[in-house]
Structure formats: C-alpha cells, structure tokens
Amino acid sequence: MVSPLKLFKNSIYNVQTGISMSIYKIAVNKPITTVMVFTAIVVMGIFSLVQIPVDLYPEMDPPFISVMTTYVGANAGDIETNVTKQLEDALNSVDKLKEITSNSSDNLSMVNLEFEWGTNLDEATNDIRDVIDRIIDFLPEGVERPTIFKFNTSMMPIVFYAVTAKESFPGLEKLLDEKIVNPLNRIEGIGSIGLMGAPRRIIYVDADPRQLDAYNLTIEQIGNLIAAENLNMPSGNVKMGNLDYQLRVQGEFTASSVIGNIVVGNMAGKPVYIRDVATVRDSIKDLSLDEKINGEQGLRMFVMKQSGANTIKVAREVRKNVNELQSQLPPDVKINLIIDTSDFIKGSINNLSETLMWAFIFVGLVVLFFLGRWRATFIIILTIPISLIVAFLYLYITGNSINVISLTSLSIAIGMVVDDAIVVLENITRHVERGATPREASIYATNEVWLAVIITTMVVVAVFFPLTLVGGMTGVIFNQLGWIVSITIVTSTLAAISLTPMLSSKMLRLRPKKQNSGRFSYANTIERALNYLDNFYEKTLRWVLHHKTLTMITSIAVFLGSMFLFNFIGTDFMPESDQSSVTVSIELQTGLRVEETIKTTRYLESVFSEKFPEIQIMSASTGSDDEGSILSLFTTTGSNMINFMMRFSDVEERSRSVWDIADEIRAEIDKLPEVVNYTVSTSTQGMGGTSNTVDV
Structure with a gap:
C-alpha cells in the first residue's frame, strides 16, 4: 500500500511537471x-519610455503644510505676537500633527x-482651513x-534667472x-512664474496740512473721494431692436494726473481740487527687498513646473523661449541664467545611462567569452532589454519618473537578469552536445x-x-x-x-568535433582555462x-572587523555632487534696519x-518682499536677512570644487561679528548636497 506522504509527493511532482511541460x-x-x-511587451515598454517624465529624484509628498500670512507694514515683533502666536495656538488642535514651527519676519508670518x-x-488641509475660518476675525485688521x-x-523652482535693467527698471515688472x-x-508643464525684487508702481498723494485747514478738509475725506472716484459703475442696459447693450460708467483712473483734477470741496463758489491741497507723485514703492545681480540693480525670476511634468523638457522650452523673447525687450534689460x-x-541621467550601456556590453562579452557561442550569447543578451523594458512599463502605469533611483535599480538588475537564462x-x-x-x-x-531557477528568483525578490x-x-525614495x-x-x-x-530550439546547432591539429583553438583554450579554474576551486x-x-x-574575524570599520564610515542621505552652485x-541681529543689512x-x-x-552670476538679496511669495517657503526673509545665490563655471573649467x-565662503562670513547664524548649501535640489547651519 502506498503511503499518503508518497502520494502527496507524487501529486506535487505531477503538478510541477504538468505546469512546466505546458509552458515549455x-x-x-x-x-x-x-x-x-514578447514583441508586444517590448512595444508597450518603448511607448512607456517615451511618455515617462525625467526628474532627478522620485516625486514626493512630504507630510509638511505651511501657512503663510502677510501683514504689510508690521515688524517681526508685531507679526510674532499678533499673528504667528494666534495661528500656532489654534493650529495645535489639528489631528496627527507631529511638530509645529514658525518664523516671523517683517510683513510675513510662516507657520510650518x-x-x-x-x-x-x-484632510489635514481641510482641517487647517476650518481652523483659519474660526480665527480669521480675531486677527488684526489689515492682515491678509x-x-x-x-x-x-514639484514646487521647487527648476530655473532661476537674473534680470537687470537701468532706464527701464521702474516699469520692469509690467x-x-x-x-x-x-x-x-x-x-506645457509650466506651474507658475514669480518675480522677486520687482519695483512696484505707487501713486503718493502728499497733503499739505495748512491747505487742508484753509479749505476745512481732512485727509480721510480725500482718501474716501479718491476711492469713490476710482470705480467703474454699472449703469443698466439699453435694448435696441434685437440687441441688449450693457452700460457702465468708466471711472477708473487711466493716469496719475487725473487724480489732481478730482473736486474735493467748494470755497466761495469755486471748486477745490486735490491739486490745490496736495501733491500727486507717480513713483516706485519704497523697496523692502534689495536685489542686486553682479552688483547691478535687478530682480530674480524663478520658474516652477507642474506636478508630473518633465523637468528637462520644461526647462529646455523655457530657456529656448527666453532667448527668443529677449529681443522684444529694451536694450538695457538683460536676462541671465x-x-x-x-x-x-x-548629467546624472546621462552618466547612469552610459553605465547601463557599458554594463550591457560587458555582460555580453563575458557571456561570449565563457560560452564561446555567438548564437547562445545572442539568446542570453536578448533577455536584458526584454527584462529592463518592463520596468519602464511599471513606471508609466504608476505615474513615476525616470530618475536616479530608477536607473540605479536597472544598473543593479542588469547583471542578474541573465543568470536564469544562462542556467537554462x-x-x-x-x-x-549529448x-x-x-x-x-x-x-x-x-x-x-x-524549479531551481524560480527558487533562485524568489530568493532575490525576498531581498x-x-x-x-x-x-x-526613505521608503518613498527606495520604493x-x-x-x-x-x-x-x-x-x-x-x-x-x-x-x-x-x-x-530554433538557433542552437550541434558543433562538429574538430580533431586536434595543434593550432590555436578558442574553444579548447576556454575549456582548458575553465578546467584549471575547476581544479583550483577543488583544491x-x-x-x-x-x-x-x-x-x-x-570568517568571523573578517565579519567583526568589517562591523568595527563601519563606525568610521561617514553617512549621508544622498551622495554629494558638484552642481556648480x-x-x-x-x-543678522533681529530688528536691524534693511539699510544697515x-x-x-x-x-x-x-x-x-x-x-x-x-x-x-551672483544674486544678492537683502530684506523681504512686502507681499511675500511662494519662494518664502524655501528661503528665510526679513530686514535682517541676506540671501546669496551663486553660479560658478563648470567643474572642468575650475581648479577648486x-x-x-563653500568652506572659504564660511571662513569669510565667520569674520563678521554682526552675523548671528548662517547656512551655506551646495545643492539646489534639497538632496545630494552639503548644507551647514552655523550659530555664531
């Protein structure tokens, strides 16, 4: 009688044999x-490869939300007391909050x-919005x-431009x-474009107190009249035949000179105009943000892409269009990258692509060297592109990009994808041969x-x-x-x-055995080398x-020695890279006037x-923008803050890294007694660079 265990083993063997035989x-x-x-797989993979965006790292949604509040005219102390503190107290009730930090500067509150x-x-954003709705009425008047x-x-700017101008500077923003x-x-793919340090047109109405007293007027009356006059008013509609015309009265000012002609009162039967009691000046708003490009007056323009857009494609189109559009600007306006x-x-993607290419070539040469059959080499090499192309199909379906992590993954896999094919x-x-x-x-x-091939694969997958x-x-990056x-x-x-x-079954052929003629034979040489290797391994x-x-x-000594040496190896989140910037x-000291900074x-x-x-190119920014901008999320601004952005010549053209x-820059800053703390960063991507914050 056959035992149940033997019947089970036989049934498993029959199932395995049936599956395997059907596949083969x-x-x-x-x-x-x-x-x-397999052709369909390759075609879909190539289609995916063409459609996938290219970026440096995988797109991430870090669990950070920032609340930016503008309070024009308020100093950092008022912002901290009247805005930031109230927001912090209210936002502490948001669910799943891990940490809350804030930064208060002139005109701007930032709660992270x-x-x-x-x-x-x-959901967290909706909770924050509900909290803001509850406390908005308790914030000071004038707070936006x-x-x-x-x-x-994807919110990180991908391109920064420096724009300088002389005669055209007052109207540069428009x-x-x-x-x-x-x-x-x-x-296509542009998210938003911002300007930092742009001059803004402002019209001042400087009232003469003596004239106001003489005509029995107040500054509030003049302000209310200007606001009332600067309006376009709807005036109903007129029906004529089959048409219905909408009417409105044009009241908005078209020029600053119009303001002086507004009637504000009457004296002895004669109208009193604004020009009689005040002086109208069409000027530029006093800048709280000083921007210099290589020592010249200017501003910075930054470009952000949409989520999922191809960084390389968007940046290429931006640079191409800027070069073409610059001819439409006045001669004194210069735009530099x-x-x-x-x-x-x-550069990173090209280096990894080149690594993949060389890996492909060397794998083919190694296989050809040891097998000695070009047909067998072709069959094995064909496994590489078919296996790798499926990775692009995965990236396309999941909405990921081609980046350093994905290409590194392919570099790791390229040496392993031929293992199973070689065994078979x-x-x-x-x-x-038999x-x-x-x-x-x-x-x-x-x-x-x-079965051995599949088990080997499962072991690799398990790793x-x-x-x-x-x-x-870490999981987001290495996923x-x-x-x-x-x-x-x-x-x-x-x-x-x-x-x-x-x-x-279609390509392999039985090689006829050649008699030993004493001449050099590639196959015999390889066979002798492999036999020597076998003998050495046996011994x-x-x-x-x-x-x-x-x-x-x-073995234990080598292992423990390696673990000991591990303590002396430096660690970093991403490898450093010279990005020439x-x-x-x-x-500086809090409360310092921007003129001193x-x-x-x-x-x-x-x-x-x-x-x-x-x-x-060196961009030097001092102070803060009154109205704030999305760039405030990535830089700290204030009347006591200085921000430099420098681009150097290419790595090949300079002797210093x-x-x-960066070390020499830190040494120069250390010499200044007025500096409270500073940060010098060699990365523009937030990863893969060195950023040191020093408290002085």
Missing part, C-alpha cells in the same frame, strides 16, 4: 505566438506643520487671509509680465532546472521586495528600487523558461574542509567677487 511546449511549439507576446508619514494631507501651501517636490511671463505661462536644475539632472541555456547546450535535437533539448533541459514596505521618506528590481528579475525568469528554450575547497576551525575563525543665507551685503559682494573668480569654495 507552448513556447517551443508555438514560436510565433511566443515572439508576438509637520505630520506623521501616511497622513492624508487633503492666510495662504495654505501643501508642500510637494514689462516682464507682458513680454516674458505671459508667453512662458503658455508652455543663474541656475538650471535640469543641467544636473541631465547551459543545460540545453549540454543536452544538445546528441539530442535542439527541440527536444529545449523542452527536457528546461524541465530539469525550471529587494521588502524595500517596498519601508515607511517614511522604486524594490519594485523595479523585483519586476525585472521576475520578467527575466519568465523569459528564461519560455523565450530562451524557444530561441534555443581550495579541500583545504577549507580540512581546516574548518581556521576557516570559521577567519552655492546658496548662502545669513541672519545692505551695508553688510555690499561688503560680502565685494569680498566674494574678489576671492572667487569662478563666479559667473564647490565644497572648497
């Missing part, structure tokens, strides 16, 4: 169907909320409604809006190793797939690594047990088995220009 037989007996299936990873930020920013890596900003906004983050992205093909070749036909060998040889389960920012390597390896296994036997293995204790002690943020800025400008001839220059 279908692949070998229906080669056209097999080719069409950090949530637990995995928090639904849409707080703006909520849900942070995303000029750029019409000639540059509006045309650029029509580019400060930073283009796509340059570093292109080597066994098929062995059967062919006299089996290629078709028979392809089926039965694959059947002998298919990389857990990366998809890691939480936090692609786990998925891409796992998908690529599984695809290579499927190709090894289907495409490889099919191609082998080594025998020695190890006869010296087990020494082998174990040596440095950003500097300097904080500018003196320090001018001094540092002269020092940097003299010490660092590698500088091509960007880190050497």
Whole structure:
C-alpha cells in the first residue's frame, strides 16, 4: 500500500511537471505566438519610455503644510505676537500633527506643520482651513487671509534667472509680465512664474496740512473721494431692436494726473481740487527687498513646473523661449541664467545611462567569452532589454519618473537578469552536445532546472521586495528600487523558461568535433582555462574542509572587523555632487534696519567677487518682499536677512570644487561679528548636497 506522504509527493511532482511541460511546449511549439507576446511587451515598454517624465529624484509628498500670512507694514515683533502666536495656538488642535514651527519676519508670518508619514494631507488641509475660518476675525485688521501651501517636490523652482535693467527698471515688472511671463505661462508643464525684487508702481498723494485747514478738509475725506472716484459703475442696459447693450460708467483712473483734477470741496463758489491741497507723485514703492545681480540693480525670476511634468523638457522650452523673447525687450534689460536644475539632472541621467550601456556590453562579452557561442550569447543578451523594458512599463502605469533611483535599480538588475537564462541555456547546450535535437533539448533541459531557477528568483525578490514596505521618506525614495528590481528579475525568469528554450530550439546547432591539429583553438583554450579554474576551486575547497576551525575563525574575524570599520564610515542621505552652485543665507541681529543689512551685503559682494573668480552670476538679496511669495517657503526673509545665490563655471573649467569654495565662503562670513547664524548649501535640489547651519 502506498503511503499518503508518497502520494502527496507524487501529486506535487505531477503538478510541477504538468505546469512546466505546458509552458515549455507552448513556447517551443508555438514560436510565433511566443515572439508576438514578447514583441508586444517590448512595444508597450518603448511607448512607456517615451511618455515617462525625467526628474532627478522620485516625486514626493512630504507630510509638511505651511501657512503663510502677510501683514504689510508690521515688524517681526508685531507679526510674532499678533499673528504667528494666534495661528500656532489654534493650529495645535489639528489631528496627527507631529511638530509645529514658525518664523516671523517683517510683513510675513510662516507657520510650518509637520505630520506623521501616511497622513492624508487633503484632510489635514481641510482641517487647517476650518481652523483659519474660526480665527480669521480675531486677527488684526489689515492682515491678509492666510495662504495654505501643501508642500510637494514639484514646487521647487527648476530655473532661476537674473534680470537687470537701468532706464527701464521702474516699469520692469509690467514689462516682464507682458513680454516674458505671459508667453512662458503658455508652455506645457509650466506651474507658475514669480518675480522677486520687482519695483512696484505707487501713486503718493502728499497733503499739505495748512491747505487742508484753509479749505476745512481732512485727509480721510480725500482718501474716501479718491476711492469713490476710482470705480467703474454699472449703469443698466439699453435694448435696441434685437440687441441688449450693457452700460457702465468708466471711472477708473487711466493716469496719475487725473487724480489732481478730482473736486474735493467748494470755497466761495469755486471748486477745490486735490491739486490745490496736495501733491500727486507717480513713483516706485519704497523697496523692502534689495536685489542686486553682479552688483547691478535687478530682480530674480524663478520658474516652477507642474506636478508630473518633465523637468528637462520644461526647462529646455523655457530657456529656448527666453532667448527668443529677449529681443522684444529694451536694450538695457538683460536676462541671465543663474541656475538650471535640469543641467544636473541631465548629467546624472546621462552618466547612469552610459553605465547601463557599458554594463550591457560587458555582460555580453563575458557571456561570449565563457560560452564561446555567438548564437547562445545572442539568446542570453536578448533577455536584458526584454527584462529592463518592463520596468519602464511599471513606471508609466504608476505615474513615476525616470530618475536616479530608477536607473540605479536597472544598473543593479542588469547583471542578474541573465543568470536564469544562462542556467537554462547551459543545460540545453549540454543536452544538445549529448546528441539530442535542439527541440527536444529545449523542452527536457528546461524541465530539469525550471524549479531551481524560480527558487533562485524568489530568493532575490525576498531581498529587494521588502524595500517596498519601508515607511517614511526613505521608503518613498527606495520604493522604486524594490519594485523595479523585483519586476525585472521576475520578467527575466519568465523569459528564461519560455523565450530562451524557444530561441534555443530554433538557433542552437550541434558543433562538429574538430580533431586536434595543434593550432590555436578558442574553444579548447576556454575549456582548458575553465578546467584549471575547476581544479583550483577543488583544491581550495579541500583545504577549507580540512581546516574548518581556521576557516570559521577567519570568517568571523573578517565579519567583526568589517562591523568595527563601519563606525568610521561617514553617512549621508544622498551622495554629494558638484552642481556648480552655492546658496548662502545669513541672519543678522533681529530688528536691524534693511539699510544697515545692505551695508553688510555690499561688503560680502565685494569680498566674494574678489576671492572667487569662478563666479559667473551672483544674486544678492537683502530684506523681504512686502507681499511675500511662494519662494518664502524655501528661503528665510526679513530686514535682517541676506540671501546669496551663486553660479560658478563648470567643474572642468575650475581648479577648486564647490565644497572648497563653500568652506572659504564660511571662513569669510565667520569674520563678521554682526552675523548671528548662517547656512551655506551646495545643492539646489534639497538632496545630494552639503548644507551647514552655523550659530555664531
């Protein structure tokens, strides 16, 4: 009587054999169907590759939300007491809040909320909006409604421009809006375009107190009259025939000179005009933000892309259009590129693409060297593009981008995708050499190793797939690594047990044995080398088995020594990279007037220009924008704040690295007693650079 255990084993074996035989037989007996299936996979992969955006890192939605509030005319102390403190107290009640920080500067309050990873930020945003609705009436009069920013890596500016002007500077903002900003906004993928340090037109009405007393007028009356006159009023409609005309009275001022002609009163039967009691000046608003580009008066223009847009494509179109549109500007207006983050992205992607290409070539040469068959080499090499192309299909379906992480994943996988095909093909070749036909060998040889191949694949997947389960920012970044390597390896296994036997049945041939003529034979040379390697390994293995204790002690010593040396290895979130740019943020004493801060800025400008001839463009920003901007999320502003943005010559054209220059910049700042703290960063992407904050 057959035991139940033996029956179970036999049933498992029959199931395995049935599945394997059906896969191999279908692949070998229906080669056209097999080719069409893999061709369809390749076509879909190529289509996905063309559509996928390119970026430096995977797009992330960090659990950060910022609340920005503008209070024009208020100093940092008033902002802290009357705005920031009230917002902090109210926002502390938001669910799943991990930490709340704030920064108060002249005219601007910034409250930053950090949530637990995995928090639904849409719900958190709604909760924050509800809190603001409850306290908005308790904020001081004149405070603008707080703006909520849900942070995303796509919000980072991708291009910075420096714009300088002389005669055209007073009207530069309007000029750029019409000639540059509006045309650029029509580019596909553009998110928003901002200007920092732009002069704003303002009309002053300077009343003479003595004239006001003489005509028995007050400043409030004049202000109310100006507001009442500067309106377009609807005046009903007129029906004429089949048409209905909407009427309105044009009242908005078309020129500053019109204001002086407004009647504000009557004296002795004669009208009193504003020009009789006040002086009207059409001027530029006193700037609280001083912007200098290479020592010249100017402003900064930054461009942000939409979420999911191709950074390289958007930046290329922006640069192309700016070059074309510059001819429409007055001769004194110059636009120069400060930073283009796509340059570093292109360099990184090109380097990894080149690495993939060389890996492909070397894998092919190694396979050809050891197998000595060009047909077998072709079959194995074909596994590489088929396996890798599926990764692009995954990226397209999941909405991810081609970035450093995804290409690194492919670089890791490229050496492993041929393993299964080599095992299968080597066994098929062995059967062919024994006299089996290629078709028979392809089926039965694959059947002998298919289970071992799948188990090997599962072991590799077991190593990389857990990366998809890691939480936090690390999980967001390395999620692609786990998925891409796992998908690529599984695809290579499927190709090894289907495409490889099919191609082998059609392409492999039995090599006729050649008599030894004494001449050089490539196959014989390789065979002798492999035999020598086998003999060396056998001797080594025998020695190890006869010296087990020494082998174990040596292995443990090497392991413990490696763990000890691990403590001396530096750590970083991302590898450093020379991006030919440095950003500097300097904080002086709180409450310092912007005029005094500018003196320090001018001094540092002269020092940097003299010490660092590698500088091509240097933007120096002092103070803060009255109205604030989205760039306030990434930089600290205030009357006591200085921000530098510098672009250097290319790495090949300078003798010092960007880190050497950054160290020298820190040394120069350390000499200034008025500096409270400062930050020098060598990265424009927020990752992969050095950023040191120093409290003085």
